[in-house]
Amino acid sequence: MTPAGGSPATAVDSPDALAIQQLSKTFGGTRALRQVDLDIRPGEVHALVGQNGSGKSTLIKVLAGFHTPDPGCAATVSGEPLRLGDAADSHRAGLRFVHQDLGLVGQLGAVENLSLGFGYSRTPLGLIDWREHETLAKEAIRSFGHDFDVREPVANLSVVEQTVVAIARALQGAETAVSVLVLDEPTSAMPAPDVEHLLDLVTKVRARGTAVLYVSHRLGEIFRIADRVTVLRDGAALGPWPVADLTRRDIVEKMTNIAQVDDVLNATNTDTDTDTNAESAAEVVLDLIGVGGHTVSGLDLQVRKGELLGVAGIAGSGREELCDLVFGGKARTGQITVGSRWLPPGRPDQSVRQGLALVPADRLRRGVIRDLSVRENLTLPSLRTLLRFLLVRRNAERRTAQAWIERLGVKTPGLEAGVETLSGGNQQKVVLAKCLMIEPDVLLLDEPTQGVDVAAKADIHRQIARYSEAGGTVLVCSSDNEELESLCRRVLVLRNGEVVAELLGPDVNLRRLTEESLGTESAVPDRKDAR
Amino acid sequence: MTTLPSGPPTRVPPGEKATWQQRRTDFGLARFSGVYVAVALIIAYLLTVPVFRSVDVARVIASSQAITGILTLGLMTALICGVFDVSIAANMSFAASFVGWLQSVHDVDWVLAVASTLLVGGLIGVVNAVIVTRWHVEAVIGTLGTMSILAALSFLLVRGEDIYDGIDETFKSVGSATVLTVPVSVYYLIALAAVLYVVLEHTPLGRYFYAIGANSEACRLAGIKIVRYQWIGLIISGVVASLAGVLYTMQQGAASFGAGDPFLLPAFAAAFLGSTQIKPGRFNVIGTLVAIYLLAIGVKGLQLQFPGNPWISDLFNGIALILAVGLSQRALRRRARR
Numbered sequence: 009m010t011p012a013g014g015s016p017a018t019a020v021d022s023p024d025a026l027a028i029q030q031l032s033k034t035f036g037g038t039r040a041l042r043q044v045d046l047d048i049r050p051g052e053v054h055a056l057v058g059q060n061g062s063g064k065s066t067l068i069k070v071l072a073g074f075h076t077p078d079p080g081c082a083a084t085v086s087g088e089p090l091r092l093g094d095a096a097d098s099h100r101a102g103l104r105f106v107h108q109d110l111g112l113v114g115q116l117g118a119v120e121n122l123s124l125g126f127g128y129s130r131t132p133l134g135l136i137d138w139r140e141h142e143t144l145a146k147e148a149i150r151s152f153g154h155d156f157d158v159r160e161p162v163a164n165l166s167v168v169e170q171t172v173v174a175i176a177r178a179l180q181g182a183e184t185a186v187s188v189l190v191l192d193e194p195t196s197a198m199p200a201p202d203v204e205h206l207l208d209l210v211t212k213v214r215a216r217g218t219a220v221l222y223v224s225h226r227l228g229e230i231f232r233i234a235d236r237v238t239v240l241r242d243g244a245a246l247g248p249w250p251v252a253d254l255t256r257r258d259i260v261e262k263m264t265n266i267a268q269v270d271d272v273l274n275a276t277n278t279d280t281d282t283d284t285n286a287e288s289a290a291e292v293v294l295d296l297i298g299v300g301g302h303t304v305s306g307l308d309l310q311v312r313k314g315e316l317l318g319v320a321g322i323a324g325s326g327r328e329e330l331c332d333l334v335f336g337g338k339a340r341t342g343q344i345t346v347g348s349r350w351l352p353p354g355r356p357d358q359s360v361r362q363g364l365a366l367v368p369a370d371r372l373r374r375g376v377i378r379d380l381s382v383r384e385n386l387t388l389p390s391l392r393t394l395l396r397f398l399l400v401r402r403n404a405e406r407r408t409a410q411a412w413i414e415r416l417g418v419k420t421p422g423l424e425a426g427v428e429t430l431s432g433g434n435q436q437k438v439v440l441a442k443c444l445m446i447e448p449d450v451l452l453l454d455e456p457t458q459g460v461d462v463a464a465k466a467d468i469h470r471q472i473a474r475y476s477e478a479g480g481t482v483l484v485c486s487s488d489n490e491e492l493e494s495l496c497r498r499v500l501v502l503r504n505g506e507v508v509a510e511l512l513g514p515d516v517n518l519r520r521l522t523e524e525s526l527g528t529e530s531a532v533p534d535r536k537d538a539r
Numbered sequence: 540m541t542t543l544p545s546g547p548p549t550r551v552p553p554g555e556k557a558t559w560q561q562r563r564t565d566f567g568l569a570r571f572s573g574v575y576v577a578v579a580l581i582i583a584y585l586l587t588v589p590v591f592r593s594v595d596v597a598r599v600i601a602s603s604q605a606i607t608g609i610l611t612l613g614l615m616t617a618l619i620c621g622v623f624d625v626s627i628a629a630n631m632s633f634a635a636s637f638v639g640w641l642q643s644v645h646d647v648d649w650v651l652a653v654a655s656t657l658l659v660g661g662l663i664g665v666v667n668a669v670i671v672t673r674w675h676v677e678a679v680i681g682t683l684g685t686m687s688i689l690a691a692l693s694f695l696l697v698r699g700e701d702i703y704d705g706i707d708e709t710f711k712s713v714g715s716a717t718v719l720t721v722p723v724s725v726y727y728l729i730a731l732a733a734v735l736y737v738v739l740e741h742t743p744l745g746r747y748f749y750a751i752g753a754n755s756e757a758c759r760l761a762g763i764k765i766v767r768y769q770w771i772g773l774i775i776s777g778v779v780a781s782l783a784g785v786l787y788t789m790q791q792g793a794a795s796f797g798a799g800d801p802f803l804l805p806a807f808a809a810a811f812l813g814s815t816q817i818k819p820g821r822f823n824v825i826g827t828l829v830a831i832y833l834l835a836i837g838v839k840g841l842q843l844q845f846p847g848n849p850w851i852s853d854l855f856n857g858i859a860l861i862l863a864v865g866l867s868q869r870a871l872r873r874r875a876r877r
Contacts, residue, residue, distance in 0.1 A: 379820065
C-alpha cells in the first residue's frame with residue numbers, strides 16, 4: 009500500500025489521463041447527470057462515490073459508450089479529444105472497464121476468457137496456438153502476484169481470482185495505451201477478507217502508470233487506496249478533493265447534503281424512550297436466532313406484533329438476502345420462530361402456512377406471473393379459500409379480485425388483462441395485494457418500491473402502514489433510505505452480513521442511515537492509522 | 540389488449556365490460572381462425588375431391604383422430620406445467636403392446652389388463668417426474684431418454700412383433716363399437732376433454748399448472764408446492780398417453796408394435812396450434828380439439844386427392860408443426876404487447 013503522499017498524483021506537467029467538462033445526460037425529462045466535470049491524473053486512483061441513483065452508473069455507461077451524452081460536453085484522454093458515447097472511440101483512446109458482473113464466461117478457463125474478443129495467434133497450420141495463449145495468460149496472471157490454473161473454468165475460481173482475470177483481460181495487449189481503468193464496484197460481491205487482495209491488485213495497476221477510476225460504496229476502501237475523490241449527488245459532481253484532507257463524515261455529508269442535522273435530532277432523542285418501551289411490551293412474533301446465509305452470519309433479530317422493522321444496508325451487506333432467508337427462498341442456517349412455532353428452513357410453503365408472506369425484490373422474475381391475468385395473479389395464493397366442492401367459485405373470485413384492485417388503486421384495463429401489460433408500479437401493487445389477501449401475520453417486504461413511480465410508491469407505503477396499524481407485523485428490507493425513514497421507527501443496519509447499528513425513533517433519518525450503512529465509524533481502519 | 544385494425548374503434552371503459560367488448564372484437568379473427576380454416580378446407584375438398592364426399596370419410600377422421608386427440612390432451616397437460624414431454628408417444632406404443640401382451644401371453648382378464656396398463660402409464664409419469672424435478676435434467680433431454688428406454692422395453696416385451704391372438708373380444712368392441720353412428724372412441728375423447736376442461740379451468744389444480752408453467756419461482760414464493768404439482772401433471776400425462784395406447788389396440792383388434800410412434804409429431808403440432816385458438820397464448824382444451832380436427836381434415840383431404848403418396852402425411856405434419864409453433868409464439872408476443 010502506498011500512502012497518498014508518495015503517489016504520482018502530484019505530477020502536474022503531463023496532461024490529464026481523462027478530463028471531462030460539462031457532461032450532462034437527460035433521459036426523457038430526467039436529468040441523470042448535470043454538467044459534470046471530472047479530471048483524472050495519470051497514475052492516480054480516483055474514487056467516485058455517490059448514493060443509489062446519484063448518476064454513477066450513467067456516468068460510467070457514457071464513458072463506455074453505451075449512452076450518448078447531451079450535446080455541449082467535451083472530453084480528452086491524455087490530451088487527445090475523445091468522442092463520448094462511442095464505444096469504439098473510448099476503447100481506442102485507452103479507456104478500459106471492469107463492470108460489476110465482470111463479464112466472464114464461467115465455463116471457460118482464464119486462457120479462453122483472455123483471448124475472447126481479443127483475437128488469436130495461429131500456428132502455421134492456421135489453428136489457434138493455445139500453447140502460446142497459455143503462456144501469455146500465465147504471465148498476465150503472475151504479473152498480479154497470483155498463480156492459479158489458467159485452464160480451470162473461471163466459475164470455479166474465487167471472486168478475487170475472477171477479478172484478476174477480468175482486470176488482466178481489460179489491460180491485456182496494449183499496456184502502454186491504457187490510460188484509465190474503470191472499476192465499477194469491484195468489491196460488492198466479495199467476502200470481506202478478499203477485499204484486501206483486491207486493494208493490492210489496484211495498487212499494482214497504479215504502479216504500472218495506469219490511472220484507476222474506482223467506483224465504490226465502501227468508504228473504508230476509498231480511504232485505503234484512493235488519492236482523490238469525486239462525489240456525485242443528484243447527478244452533479246462535487247470535488248475532487250484529496251482523500252487525505254477528508255474524514256468519512258465529510259464524505260457522507262457531501263453525499264447526502266445534510267449537515268449538522270443529527271445534532272439537532274440527538275437533542276430530542278430522549279422522548280422516544282417511552283414509545284419504544286410501549287412497543288417492547290408487545291409479544292415477539294418473528295424471532296431470528298443466529299441466522300446465516302451467503303453474506304449474513306449469526307444474525308439475531310426480533311420483530312414484535314404490530315411493529316414495522318426496517319433493515320438497511322448497501323449492496324453486498326446481506327440486506328438483500330435477509331427476506332429470502334427468513335421466508336425460505338434461499339437456504340439458511342440458524343433458528344427462526346414465528347409466534348412460538350419453529351419455522352423449517354427453505355420451505356416457502358411452510359412459511360405461508362405459518363402466516364408469512366413475501367413481496368420479493370425481483371418483481372418480474374419472482375413476483376408477478378406473466379401470461380396470467382391480473383385476476384389469476386391476485387388470487388393464486390388464496391384460491392383454496394374460494395372453493396365450493398373442489399371448484400373455484402368464479403364470481404366470488406372476481407369480486408375478491410375487484411375489491412383488492414379498488415382497495416390498492418391498481419390501474420388496469422380489466423381483471424382479465426395480462427398482468428404484464430400493467431406499469432411497474434401497478435404490477436407491484438398486484439404482488440402486494442396477492443400477499444395481503446392471505447392475511448399474513450408477518451409481511452416480509454424486499455425492496456417494496458424498487459422501480460416504482462412516485463404515486464404508486466406513496467400508495468404502497470399507505471397500504472403497508474395500514475396493515476401495520478391493523479396489528480400486522482412487517483419486516484422491510486430496502487436500499488432506499490428515504491423509504492425506511494418514512495416507514496419505520498426502528499431500523500437495523502447491516503454491514504458485511506452483521507448488524508452494526510440499531511436506530512430508533514428520530515435516529516431513523518437519512519443522514520444516520522447513510523452513515524451507518526457506509527460505515528463512517530467503521531471497524532475497517534482509516535488509511536492514516538492502518539500502517 | 541389486442542388491437543385489431545378491423546372494426547370500429549371501441550373506447551374501452553374500465554372494468555369487466557372492457558374485456559367482454561375486446562373479446563367480441565377478437566371473435567372473428569384470432570380466437571376462432573382454426574374453425575374458419577377447417578370449414579374452408581371442408582368446402583374446398585368437397586368441391587374438388589369426389590371421394591371426400593362420404594360419411595365414411597367423416598367417420599374415419601373422427602375415430603382416428605380420437606386417439607390423436609387423447610394423446611394430445613395428455614401432452615398438453617405436461618406442456619401447461621412447463622414440461623416438454625417427448626416420451627409421450629413411446630409411452631403410448633408401450634401401452635398398446637403391454638395391454639395386448641398381458642391378455643395374449645398371460646391370459647389376464649381384459650379389465651385388469653387395462654387397469655394395469657394405465658397404472659404403468661402413471662409409473663412412467665413418476666419416472667419422468669423424478670428425472671425432471673429431482674435430478675434437474677432438462678425436460679426435453681430427460682424425456683428423450685425415457686422415450687428411448689421405453690422403445691427398448693417395448694421391443695423386449697413383444698420381440699418387436701404384433702400380437703393378434705388371445706385378445707378379448709369384449710375388449711375390442713369397447714374401443715371399436717359405434718354408438719348412434721359415431722365411433723365410440725369419439726365419446727371417450729369428449730369425456731376426457733370435459734374432465735380436463737373442468738380441472739384446468741375451474742380447479743386450483745389447473746390454475747397451479749398454468750401458473751407453474753408460466754413462472755415456477757413466483758409460484759414457489761406464493762407457497763405453492765411446485766414439485767408436487769409437476770408430479771401430478773406428469774402422472775396425468777403418463778396415464779392419458781397409455782390410455783391412447785389401450786384405445787388404439789382396442790380399435791385395431793391387435794397390439795401392433797410401435798403403434799404410438801407416428802403420433803408424436805401430430806400431437807405436438809396440434810398442441811401448439813391449439814394454443815393459438817380460443818385462448819390465444821395459452822394451451823387449452825377446446826383450442827386443442829379444434830387444432831386436432833383442423834390438421835386431420837387437412838391431411839385426409841390431401842391423402843384422398845393424391846392417393847398412393849404415403850409421404851404426404853409426414854410432409855404435412857412437419858410443415859404443420861413448424862407453422863403451429865411459429866403461430867403460437869406470435870400469439871404469445873401479441874399477448875405481451877397489448
